[in-house]
Amino acid sequence: MAARALKCALAHEDQSIFAGLIDSVFGESARRTCDDHVALKLASRGLLSDMLEGVADIHKAGKLPSSNEAQRICTTASGECAQACGLTPLDACELLSQAVNAPGMALTCELWLGPTTHLFANASLEATLVEMEESASGRHAE
Numbered sequence: 117m118a119a120r121a122l123k124c125a126l127a128h129e130d131q132s133i134f135a136g137l138i139d140s141v142f143g144e145s146a147r148r149t150c151d152d153h154v155a156l157k158l159a160s161r162g163l164l165s166d167m168l169e170g171v172a173d174i175h176k177a178g179k180l181p182s183s184n185e186a187q188r189i190c191t192t193a194s195g196e197c198a199q200a201c202g203l204t205p206l207d208a209c210e211l212l213s214q215a216v217n218a219p220g221m222a223l224t225c226e227l228w229l230g231p232t233t234h235l236f237a238n239a240s241l242e243a244t245l246v247e248m249e250e251s252a253s254g255r256h257a258e
Contacts, residue, residue, distance in 0.1 A: 134228030135165035138221065145215040150201035158200055164215055167193035171237045172229040181239030190244035206248045213241045 143159030150158070170189040171181075179185055190209065198208035215221070216237055225234040 131228060134224055135162060135169075137224050138165045138168065138228070139163070141218045141221060142212075142215040145218060146197070146201065146211060149203065149207070149211055154200050158197060163193055163196060164212060167212065168216075168225060168229060168233070168237055171240050172233045174240070175233055175236040176230075181236050182243040186236075186240040187244045187247060190240050191248075194244065194248075206245070206252060209241060209245050209248055213238070213245065216241060 139159040139162055142164035143155050146155035146158060167189055171186055174183060174186045174189065175181075177185075190212070191205070193212060194205045194209040197203065197211060198205045201208065201211075203211065216225075216234070222234040225237065226232070
């Protein structure tokens, strides 16, 4: 993936090619936990690339990865993935996190959305996972 992203960047390809690369990696990751058709549908809808674009906008606005805005974007993407794949929102958020950490994803994300956006997205997903875990453990304690 990193090699393809570099080739696209050097050739000054259309920026949408990076979103396509990211979504294809998500589709492959999602196929391990979701029905193939559902995984490909989520990938073709741009679930992960849309989430990354939204998180990048929050980053550009100077917000923290743990901000309500960043977590809302991650929670929404997790909810859509969970509903489509029949997962818990926590499991769906973990799936998104695994996809974001796939080989070559960091370089592709940063070539497309700018420096440090991959780190910011990872931190946003981590903050969202922690929040979801705390919410789940709070419900179990009641």
